[in-house]
Amino acid sequence: MTIQQLNYTITISEAGSLNKAAETLYISQPSLTSSIQELERELGITIFNRSGRGVSLTNDGLEFVQYARQVVQQYNRLLEKYGKDGVIKKKFGVSTQHYSFAVKSFVEMVKQFNTREYEFAIRETKTLEVIQDVASGKSEIGILYLNDFNRKAIEKFLRTNSLEFHPLIDCDAYVYLWKGHPLARHPSIRLEDLADYPCLSFEQGASGSFYFAEEILSTSEYPRMIKANDRATMLNLMVGLNGYTLCSGIICEELNGSDYIAVPLDTDETGAGDKMEIGYIVKKNTIRSEMATLYIEELQHYLHQG
Numbered sequence: 001m002t003i004q005q006l007n008y009t010i011t012i013s014e015a016g017s018l019n020k021a022a023e024t025l026y027i028s029q030p031s032l033t034s035s036i037q038e039l040e041r042e043l044g045i046t047i048f049n050r051s052g053r054g055v056s057l058t059n060d061g062l063e064f065v066q067y068a069r070q071v072v073q074q075y076n077r078l079l080e081k082y083g084k085d086g087v088i089k090k091k092f093g094v095s096t097q098h099y100s101f102a103v104k105s106f107v108e109m110v111k112q113f114n115t116r117e118y119e120f121a122i123r124e125t126k127t128l129e130v131i132q133d134v135a136s137g138k139s140e141i142g143i144l145y146l147n148d149f150n151r152k153a154i155e156k157f158l159r160t161n162s163l164e165f166h167p168l169i170d171c172d173a174y175v176y177l178w179k180g181h182p183l184a185r186h187p188s189i190r191l192e193d194l195a196d197y198p199c200l201s202f203e204q205g206a207s208g209s210f211y212f213a214e215e216i217l218s219t220s221e222y223p224r225m226i227k228a229n230d231r232a233t234m235l236n237l238m239v240g241l242n243g244y245t246l247c248s249g250i251i252c253e254e255l256n257g258s259d260y261i262a263v264p265l266d267t268d269e270t271g272a273g274d275k276m277e278i279g280y281i282v283k284k285n286t287i288r289s290e291m292a293t294l295y296i297e298e299l300q301h302y303l304h305q306g
Helices: 003-015 018-025 029-043 059-082 100-110 127-136 151-160 231-241 290-304
Strands: 048-051 054-057 090-096 118-124 141-146 163-172 174-178 199-202 225-228 245-247 260-264 275-283
Touching: 003 018, 003 029, 003 059, 018 029, 054 059, 059 090, 059 127, 090 100, 090 127, 090 290, 100 118, 100 290, 127 141, 127 151, 127 163, 127 275, 141 151, 141 163, 141 290, 151 163, 163 290, 174 231, 199 231, 199 245, 225 231, 275 290
Parallel strands: 090 118, 090 141, 199 225
Antiparallel strands: 048 054, 141 275, 163 275, 174 245, 174 260
């Protein structure tokens, strides 16, 4: 088994086709097929199901690719730290809940590198996928929050996937809405004040639960609720429907615009779960890349500058 074969396997799994993978890797399709068949014989498993519509991972293959990503990721970091200049593009990925500060910090980090030599990716996605992306090596860093309500459940997922959480900042609860909202000028807002307006929440998929909600106080009763999949849609719903969401109060006007405001939520009677501890997750016992180190520094700078 070689690093090259691991790279081949990962590329095929992402392309979903031997022909497309061969084009990406600049090798012939018969050579690629032969290399994968040799790897399967060596391992004693079938990695890919092959059909006329392409290829898909078997159950063994799905598990193998997760390990392969971790090995290749660590190999590339070793080359980055100790090897001579090579031709392989260095990769760095971040998976995050929907935080504009995470995107802003990513932008500032990328500016410090030549994008011709690096392959960057940032994914705003569901909470469970943030954890899965880091566990599989698809992303090196994940951004999410813990609080009194979700901490035990999330930490159990992290332990199961050999991940560790590093805190960045503690936040109180805020109501996020557009500046034209009838409540926008209030010094603080109570949950009962919001009863006539739709609460906006990010969709967490079929496997979602209260513990995976991106919004604090997810177990509270909301008479009106609308789900959204992306930040742009949520912002449009705030304007069009006078919707609101609950958040950390950290706003990046450069990315979201200046038409939105965070008003403190009066949490005297809301009980546990109204505090957020935002942090990042990484795989345990791994070498941190230069990009990851700089990204964390940018996060810390942005979150604490004000």
